[in-house]
Amino acid sequence: MEPSGVSNEKRPTVDLIKDKNGTDQILLQNPKGASVKISLHGGQVISWKTDKGDELLFTSAKANSKPPHPVRGGIPICFPQFGTRGSLEQHGFARNKMWLVEENPPALPSFDSTNKAYIDLVLKPSDEDTTRIWPHCFEFHLRVSLALDGNLTLISRVRNINSKPFSFSIAYHTYFSISDISEVRVEGLETLDYLDNLFEKERFTEQGDTLTFESEIDRVYLNSRDVVAVFDHEKKRTFLIKKEGLPDVVVWNPWDKKAKALTDLGDEEYKHMLCVDGAAIEKPINLKPDCLTMLETKRKGLDRAKMVPSSSSSSQRTSNGSLEGFSMFLLSLSDHLRSRSRSFTRQTRVTRVSNHHAPNTLAQLERDHSPLQNWTGVTCNRNESRIIALRLPAIGLNGQIPPNTISRLSALRVLSLRSNRLSGPFPMGLAGLKDLGFLYLEDNDFSGPLPLDFSVWKKLVSVDLSNNRFNGTVPVSLSGLKRLQSLNLANNSLSGVVPDELSGLSSLKVIDLSNNNLHGPLPSWLLRFPPSSYQGIGDDVTHFQPPPEPPTRKKPKGVTKTVFLLIVISVSIVLLAVLAFVFALCYLRRKLRIVKDHKLQKKGGMSPEKFDSRMEEANNRLSFFEGCSYSFDLEDLLRASAEILGKGTFGTTYKAVLEDATSVAVKRLKDFAAGKRDFEQQMEIIGGIKHENVVELKAYYYSKDEKLMVYDYFSSGSVASLLHGNRGENRVPLDWETRMRIAIGAAKGIARIHKENNGKLVHGNIKSSNIFLNSEREGCVSDLGLTAVMSALAPPISRQAGYRAPEVTDTRKSSQLSDVYSFGVVLLELLTGKSPFTLPQEMRLYIWFDGYIR
Numbered sequence: 118m119e120p121s122g123v124s125n126e127k128r129p130t131v132d133l134i135k136d137k138n139g140t141d142q143i144l145l146q147n148p149k150g151a152s153v154k155i156s157l158h159g160g161q162v163i164s165w166k167t168d169k170g171d172e173l174l175f176t177s178a179k180a181n182s183k184p185p186h187p188v189r190g191g192i193p194i195c196f197p198q199f200g201t202r203g204s205l206e207q208h209g210f211a212r213n214k215m216w217l218v219e220e221n222p223p224a225l226p227s228f229d230s231t232n233k234a235y236i237d238l239v240l241k242p243s244d245e246d247t248t249r250i251w252p253h254c255f256e257f258h259l260r261v262s263l264a265l266d267g268n269l270t271l272i273s274r275v276r277n278i279n280s281k282p283f284s285f286s287i288a289y290h291t292y293f294s295i296s297d298i299s300e301v302r303v304e305g306l307e308t309l310d311y312l313d314n315l316f317e318k319e320r321f322t323e324q325g326d327t328l329t330f331e332s333e334i335d336r337v338y339l340n341s342r343d344v345v346a347v348f349d350h351e352k353k354r355t356f357l358i359k360k361e362g363l364p365d366v367v368v369w370n371p372w373d374k375k376a377k378a379l380t381d382l383g384d385e386e387y388k389h390m391l392c393v394d395g396a397a398i399e400k401p402i403n404l405k406p407d408c409l410t411m412l413e414t415k416r417k418g419l420d421r422a423k424m425v426p427s428s429s430s431s432s433q434r435t436s437n438g439s440l441e442g443f444s445m446f447l448l449s450l451s452d453h454l455r456s457r458s459r460s461f462t463r464q465t466r467v468t469r470v471s472n473h474h475a476p477n478t479l480a481q482l483e484r485d486h487s488p489l490q491n492w493t494g495v496t497c498n499r500n501e502s503r504i505i506a507l508r509l510p511a512i513g514l515n516g517q518i519p520p521n522t523i524s525r526l527s528a529l530r531v532l533s534l535r536s537n538r539l540s541g542p543f544p545m546g547l548a549g550l551k552d553l554g555f556l557y558l559e560d561n562d563f564s565g566p567l568p569l570d571f572s573v574w575k576k577l578v579s580v581d582l583s584n585n586r587f588n589g590t591v592p593v594s595l596s597g598l599k600r601l602q603s604l605n606l607a608n609n610s611l612s613g614v615v616p617d618e619l620s621g622l623s624s625l626k627v628i629d630l631s632n633n634n635l636h637g638p639l640p641s642w643l644l645r646f647p648p649s650s651y652q653g654i655g656d657d658v659t660h661f662q663p664p665p666e667p668p669t670r671k672k673p674k675g676v677t678k679t680v681f682l683l684i685v686i687s688v689s690i691v692l693l694a695v696l697a698f699v700f701a702l703c704y705l706r707r708k709l710r711i712v713k714d715h716k717l718q719k720k721g722g723m724s725p726e727k728f729d730s731r732m733e734e735a736n737n738r739l740s741f742f743e744g745c746s747y748s749f750d751l752e753d754l755l756r757a758s759a760e761i762l763g764k765g766t767f768g769t770t771y772k773a774v775l776e777d778a779t780s781v782a783v784k785r786l787k788d789f790a791a792g793k794r795d796f797e798q799q800m801e802i803i804g805g806i807k808h809e810n811v812v813e814l815k816a817y818y819y820s821k822d823e824k825l826m827v828y829d830y831f832s833s834g835s836v837a838s839l840l841h842g843n844r845g846e847n848r849v850p851l852d853w854e855t856r857m858r859i860a861i862g863a864a865k866g867i868a869r870i871h872k873e874n875n876g877k878l879v880h881g882n883i884k885s886s887n888i889f890l891n892s893e894r895e896g897c898v899s900d901l902g903l904t905a906v907m908s909a910l911a912p913p914i915s916r917q918a919g920y921r922a923p924e925v926t927d928t929r930k931s932s933q934l935s936d937v938y939s940f941g942v943v944l945l946e947l948l949t950g951k952s953p954f955t956l957p958q959e960m961r962l963y964i965w966f967d968g969y970i971r
């Protein structure tokens with residue numbers, strides 16, 4: 118029987134065509150009119166269109182398609198090397214070579230050719246150049262096939278025709294065409310480890326329950342499951358990637374700066390592309406003589422039915438943000454599924470029979486991902502009888518979770534209700550969700566004690582309950598969660614001690630208990646985690662474990678502590694000398710520029726009248742500084758989903774993600790002392806500093822109850838997190854060059870700050886968590902100038918104690934000299950990799966003396 122919509126006459130077609138450069142291309146068309154174009158140059162798929170003519174792959178308008186340039190777009194095949202992980206050119210040579218159409222490919226018995234348009238290509242090392250750089254005899258057979266339903270499959274078979282084994286890496290570097298990178302999310306990579314090419318291929322663990330994009334990304338996710346999905350909210354399209362034999366997943370988007378540097382990519386084109394696809398990179402594939410390995414990826418582009426409000430669209434939020442609509446939805450959905458499941462019993466039986474004959478066919482993939490699977494926020498099991506994941510982050514839900522709603526979703530494995538305004542006690546209905554593996558309730562307003570008995574959730578892998586108001590003790594029963602890898606209870610009001618029993622959490626890789634009312638002693642098992650995980654706990658700071666040593670700083674055997682100390686002190690003298698030199702240089706440059714600055718001030722500075730009128734106008738509005746490209750207002754900011762980045766001396770800093778996906782850092786000041794006028798004048802001073810090593814203040818807000826400061830958000834985190842953050846067992850410490858760049862950049866930034874306000878501005882809060890990396894990976898200083906408008910400095914909590922000059926601790930008044938002291942501590946921190954609390958007192962005093970001698 119012909120599938121519906123296909124007339125008897127229509128058959129899949131395969132045609133040889135030529136592009137404008139005369140390069141041979143193959144055009145595949147299925148009977149419904151969907152098409153795929155493959156260039157023999159690179160064996161690269163360069164177009165994949167739906168039967169409605171929509172292009173699913175991105176190709177740059179500036180792509181250079183003349184051999185031997187790889188085409189920027191489509192599906193380049195990176196073989197036999199990925200990136201620069203080897204001696205070959207970036208991404209290997211396969212994408213630059215001419216492939217041949219293969220008349221008699223090796224048999225592929227599992228391939229069902231019914232109604233498929235397909236072509237076989239082959240790459241053999243035909244030229245001397247290739248064999249010289251990669252001396253292995255191989256054949257790369259590629260079958261590209263387009264199915265009736267528009268599925269695109271690439272089957273790669275690499276044969277070793279040599280007498281010696283060889284190994285290779287491979288990646289399909291698929292450029293998916295997307296509406297806007299900020300509208301897209303990727304699922305299927307949660308909790309995985311990844312190698313970050315932006316951080317020298319260091320290994321990190323994905324903490325989010327979904328991957329969204331707000332800056333450059335260049336990662337290799339390791340050992341992912343076989344299906345990864347790219348959701349495009351704007352186009353209402355989902356790409357499903359199903360892979361076999363390819364454990365890793367490449368994710369790449371160059372973002373604006375890198376895009377500008379690429380000659381074959383338009384400046385703005387990065388917004389409309391996302392590279393995601395299967396790969397084998399971390400563990401290259403070993404191929405024995407005369408063996409053939411088969412690697413397969415299938416891609417499907419689905420248009421989605423929208424049934425649940427999208428997390429990124431305010432217009433589709435649940436009414437009034439209440440839980441009414443939400444619970445109605447859940448109830449009707451679970452009823453709907455129950456009735457479906459009855460009819461599915463029959464259907465599943467039929468399915469099983471056909472599966473038996475054709476395992477792993479595209480039909481199976483389709484069943485796995487039918488439209489029900491693609492309701493935003495909802496993922497179902499294979500036969501669509503149960504909901505296994507519910508993700509409704511940041512959609513403005515408030516109030517308590519009504520009973521008998523989520524608890525009915527008894528097959529739930531992932532529950533993410535993070536960044537809403539849910540309140541009330543911990544939802545006890547969750548106790549019935551025995552399969553729960555991932556629980557994300559962070560950034561809500563839950564209160565009361567945590568459940569006593571966590572042992573009901575034996576399958577928990579990741580729990581994030583941070584930024585709520587939970588109180589009571591840390592439940593001992595958590596210790597029974599043998600699969601638990603990540604536990605975040607930070608920023609609650611938990612009290613008591615950290616139970617020693619949690620040492621039994623053998624799989625735990627990440628923990629954060631910071632900013633609670635917990636007290637010491639710190640159990641020894643906790644010390645294997647970075648100090649930030651238990652910041653604010655511990656009444657005995659000597660328990661803090663020093664972070665790993667920098668790479669080249671292995672203490673030679675036999676070197677005594679004193680000698681070691683002397684070495685460190687001498688190096689710090691050198692660094693301080695560098696600092697002094699930089700200060701001197703900046704001072705000289707300042708002298709030279711002073712006239713220019715005066716002119717600028719005249720031109721850009723505000724008259725008192727203008728200043729007043731602007732202040733008047735700015736009542737209850739955000740005041741943006743000149744040149745700021747942000748276009749949100751206070752309401753947008755208050756509506757944004759917020760995540761606490763840290764609680765500091767002067768208040769709490771949040772990451773706010775606005776509805777247009779812009780991320781900003783917002784500082785909410787506490788213990789504010791100055792009046793409105795003083796505050797605004799101070800903001801004008803701070804906001805007037807435009808320097809590559811000073812984090813620019815973009816906007817501020819003043820009202821009786823709320824004082825906010827808005828900055829750019831730095832996704833790579835602070836220098837403190839780079840130095841001490843937990844990055845897995847194989848973490849490589851920050852390299853020396855970056856440490857130097859951080860030090861020099863921060864020094865320049867501080868020197869610039871000290872120039873401001875007639876040379877009187879004090880930073881007042883220099884510490885590694887207030888230094889970030891700018892685009893040149895230089896130190897960039899933040900959180901400045903607040904001492905003038907805040908109440909007298911509070912007694913130091915352990916975090917600030919190490920950075921404050923002795924006289925500041927006593928007088929509670931900071932100065933430019935005390936900034937120099939704090940910066941000296943940062944230098945020592947960069948130099949030793951130790952947090953200031955663990956630095957010997959003698960070292961810190963040395964900086965103090967140095968500060969005064971100068």
Ligand SMILES: O=P(O)(O)OC[C@H]1O[C@@H](O)[C@H](O)[C@@H](O)[C@@H]1O
Pocket residue numbers: 187200207208314335336367369
């Ligand atoms: O410009 P190319 O060679 O096509 O590579 C694009 C990108 O591909 C990514 O996979 C690499 O990790 C990046 O480093 C690289 O910039």
